[in-house]
Amino acid sequence: SQQGEEDPQALSIQEGENATMNCSYKTSINNLQWYRQNSGRGLVHLILIRSNEREKHSGRLRVTLDTSKKSSSLLITASRAADTASYFCATDAQGNNRLAFGKGNQVVVIP
């Protein structure tokens, strides 16, 4: 089964900087989703990009999707200390009934 894999695994940046994370997957998808998880908490849905979309924005978030390369990126602009969390990509594959998650990126934003 396919699985999103994020790169890099851990990122430490200064407040105000941008943070970029990448995700790759293996099979055809309906959509790709990004989630945030604060330590010890549940997942919060951030943004969903459909397979026929190439770029999507939501506030300080920008997601791109390249289906030919089977990859996606998540950009957080003007990061804040509150953005410190783990970020997961998850793919919703054609014909499947579940999300396939990557292992996540740990992002630390230093005030």
Added chain:
Amino acid sequence: NAGVMQNPRHLVRRRGQEARLRCSPMKGHSHVYWYRQLPEEGLKFMVYLQKENIIDESGMPKERFSAEFPKEGPSILRIQQVVRGDSAAYFCASSPGWGDNGYTFGSGTRLTVV
């Protein structure tokens, strides 16, 4: 709308006991998914249910684990004769079964087997 409600938030069980995890989906959502997260790992799919039906249980261990989503009441993930390796965070998500607005996750149940 209270979102996806999971309880308990934390559960401690001794080896050999049973663990019962509950999930109430968002109002209007008829599709429930259970995922397991081991420390420092992503979420792994376990089972997908609709009311009174198990649609896909390909991620469930073949023994000791079972799930149900009855006509009335919450979805239950049941782990019999727990072992230390069952210690993990178990997350439930729900969706309306149509559209693609993403899944809504609960806050999870953290199971510790001692």
